[in-house]
Amino acid sequence: MVNTAAVILLAALAALVIIGLIALAVRLTQRPRNTLIGGGLGPALIEQVLHLKATGQFDQAVILVRGETGLSHRAASRLVRKIHAP
Structure with a gap:
C-alpha cells in the first residue's frame, strides 16, 4: 500500500x-528587464550624459540613465559607454 x-x-x-x-x-x-520606460532616450538626456562623461562623472551618468529609462545598472553602463559625441 x-x-x-x-x-x-x-x-x-x-x-x-x-x-x-x-x-x-x-x-x-x-515589466521585462531592461525595457525602456517613459520616453526613452531623448536629445536632452543624451546631452546630459555626454556632459557627465566629459567631466569624468561616469557613475552619475549611469545613475541618470537608470532613473530616466528604468534600465538595470549593467544595461545603463553599457549604454553610457556606447554614447559618443558626434
Missing part, C-alpha cells in the same frame, strides 16, 4: 512548485 503521508507531502510540494512558477511568470511579464 502507498503511504498516504508521502502522497500528501508530494502533492503539497507539487502545488508549491506550480504556484512558484506562476508567480515567477507573472513577475517576468509585468
Whole structure:
C-alpha cells in the first residue's frame, strides 16, 4: 500500500512548485528587464550624459540613465559607454 503521508507531502510540494512558477511568470511579464520606460532616450538626456562623461562623472551618468529609462545598472553602463559625441 502507498503511504498516504508521502502522497500528501508530494502533492503539497507539487502545488508549491506550480504556484512558484506562476508567480515567477507573472513577475517576468509585468515589466521585462531592461525595457525602456517613459520616453526613452531623448536629445536632452543624451546631452546630459555626454556632459557627465566629459567631466569624468561616469557613475552619475549611469545613475541618470537608470532613473530616466528604468534600465538595470549593467544595461545603463553599457549604454553610457556606447554614447559618443558626434
